[in-house]
Amino acid sequence: MTRTLLRGRILTFHADPAETEDNHRYIEDGAILVADGIIEAVGSHDELRRQDIIKGAIEIDHRPHLIVPGFIDPHIHFPQVQVIASWGTQLLDWLNRYTFPEEARYADIDHATRMAGAFLDQLVAHGTTTACAFSSSHRGSTQALFEAADVRGMSLIAGKVMMDRNAPEGVLDTAQSGYDDSKALISRWHGNGRLRFAITPRFAITSTPEQMEAAGALASEYPSMHVQSHLSENLAEIDYTLQLYPKARDYLDVYEHYGLLGQHTLMGHCIHLREREIARMAETGTRAIFCPTSNLFLGSGLFDADGLRAAGIVSGIATDVGGGTSYSQLQTLNEGYKVLQLRGQQLTPLAALHWATRGNAVALSMEDRIGSIRPGCDADLVVLDSSATPDMALRAERLETLSEELFLLQILGDDRSIAQTYVAGRPMKPARPLN
Structure with a gap:
């Protein structure tokens, strides 16, 4: 079985931010272990590297980009x-x-x-x-x-x-x-x-x-x-x-x-x-x-x-x-x-x-399989680049919080901000070099 370890900053949700303050998980240096299109493990990169489960996994480093659910x-x-x-x-x-x-x-x-x-x-x-x-x-x-x-x-x-x-x-x-x-x-x-x-x-x-x-x-x-x-x-x-x-x-x-x-x-x-x-x-x-x-x-x-x-x-x-x-x-x-x-x-x-x-x-009543980054979910993921365009890169120099970065992506982002899309663990866009 081929396993892939995706490294990057990880953001996923377990509740609606409009309804509760305890709503998301953010990992600054995170990793997602994927096998046969399913997420097997999520945690800090150091934590997962210490586990036998990742032995033989192919590691793909998306830092400094943000990995979110598809x-x-x-x-x-x-x-x-x-x-x-x-x-x-x-x-x-x-x-x-x-x-x-x-x-x-x-x-x-x-x-x-x-x-x-x-x-x-x-x-x-x-x-x-x-x-x-x-x-x-x-x-x-x-x-x-x-x-x-x-x-x-x-x-x-x-x-x-x-x-x-x-x-x-x-x-x-x-x-x-x-x-x-x-x-x-x-x-x-x-x-x-x-x-x-x-x-x-x-x-x-x-x-x-x-x-x-x-x-x-x-x-x-x-x-x-x-x-x-x-x-x-x-x-x-x-x-x-x-x-x-x-x-x-x-x-x-x-x-x-x-x-x-x-x-x-x-x-x-x-x-x-x-x-x-x-x-x-x-x-x-x-x-x-x-x-x-x-x-x-x-x-x-x-x-x-x-x-x-x-x-x-x-x-x-x-x-x-x-x-x-x-x-x-x-x-x-x-x-x-x-x-x-x-x-x-x-x-x-x-x-x-x-x-x-x-x-x-x-x-869609499908939250048991998609929409989150957690073990058992389908490995549908998006890698977001908040400096994908010159105007975004200039604004990114002044970012101080995760919320500010998300808002930058929301207002100025488009397909150029999608560094990679994973469908059931498969990368679907041609890889591009990091700046």
């Missing part, structure tokens, strides 16, 4: 890799003008296969080791994405989008075909290695009641499976949804009626929620996913992180590419900080990094 992205759109940075209007116009025509191209399996590799390579380059992704409505595109993730050994949750109305013919399925295709993909991929399927009605506007019933049937058949969709991103979206579902008490009630709420349900955006919706999400454990760069880009609104936390709702933070404007969780945290500033709320550096790692693992 970033987790709980809401991202795989077929939008060539939509990102398209001149923006608001949500519904943006979908019709850019997104739906682009997603129609994913009926071509060769195109989907090429884009799947490019998509996952972008994630890894930006330090993301786990993602929860929307595919297109085509079964083959989801197949291509799972195949590409399997080759890379990545942790991936993905779902074939179900949408049978209010979109061009090239991206529509039917209630029955959406159900059948999802069942086939579940049979082939769910639980295969590090792969999981997510039941994925795009949002209520693009699904008939019959298709929502089919999605609910899948959720009933697979109660531990993730469900992902969108909720209350845009005021026009909410109005249109309630026109299509006139008996619904509110937007959330559409999903609730079809049995799609629960602790494995991930609702993107959740900006314009009503009091009943907030209470019901808390009661059912339904997760809210904050997408700051896309919310700003599309002019959708400002997420109420403190309000949802106070109500007992677990939240994640995500890039939402391609409405989102960066694959980087560091840049997502940058914009998240600004959104919360506009809300009169604070996002401290420790809380921000926790959110992108262990916090998102909690949102």
Whole structure:
């Protein structure tokens, strides 16, 4: 068995800094022992060097860089890799003008296969080791994405989008075909290695009641499976949804009626929620996913992180590419900080990094395997360079605390700050020399 000993400054979380002072572990000269993709031991370098367990381990020295858990992205759109940075209007116009025509191209399996590799390579380059992704409505595109993730050994949750109305013919399925295709993909991929399927009605506007019933049937058949969709991103979206579902008490009630709420349900955006919706999400454990760069880009609104936390709702933070404007969780945290500033709320550096790692693992109910650096967890790790660019290096000269370094990474960091990404213990970026 090949063992690898990764040396560097180590930061990992065991609780949310927004809720308790005892929340993280920092080791100035630390080491992580990895074997067969799993973390076997964590401690100071001297401590581990004295143990027989590391005999024969290959040591990789990442000093002076910081090693943290791999970033987790709980809401991202795989077929939008060539939509990102398209001149923006608001949500519904943006979908019709850019997104739906682009997603129609994913009926071509060769195109989907090429884009799947490019998509996952972008994630890894930006330090993301786990993602929860929307595919297109085509079964083959989801197949291509799972195949590409399997080759890379990545942790991936993905779902074939179900949408049978209010979109061009090239991206529509039917209630029955959406159900059948999802069942086939579940049979082939769910639980295969590090792969999981997510039941994925795009949002209520693009699904008939019959298709929502089919999605609910899948959720009933697979109660531990993730469900992902969108909720209350845009005021026009909410109005249109309630026109299509006139008996619904509110937007959330559409999903609730079809049995799609629960602790494995991930609702993107959740900006314009009503009091009943907030209470019901808390009661059912339904997760809210904050997408700051896309919310700003599309002019959708400002997420109420403190309000949802106070109500007992677990939240994640995500890039939402391609409405989102960066694959980087560091840049997502940058914009998240600004959104919360506009809300009169604070996002401290420790809380921000926790959110992108262990916090998102909690949102996915996967904190037993990812999001932390501790024995038994998957060895998904990111090595961060806080002097990666000239402006960062100048600022780094004046850093005095770990929090200041984290904030520098959060505000100025991007893929250039990712010195290395480890997926199940495997380095995924070409090594670069230390300065």
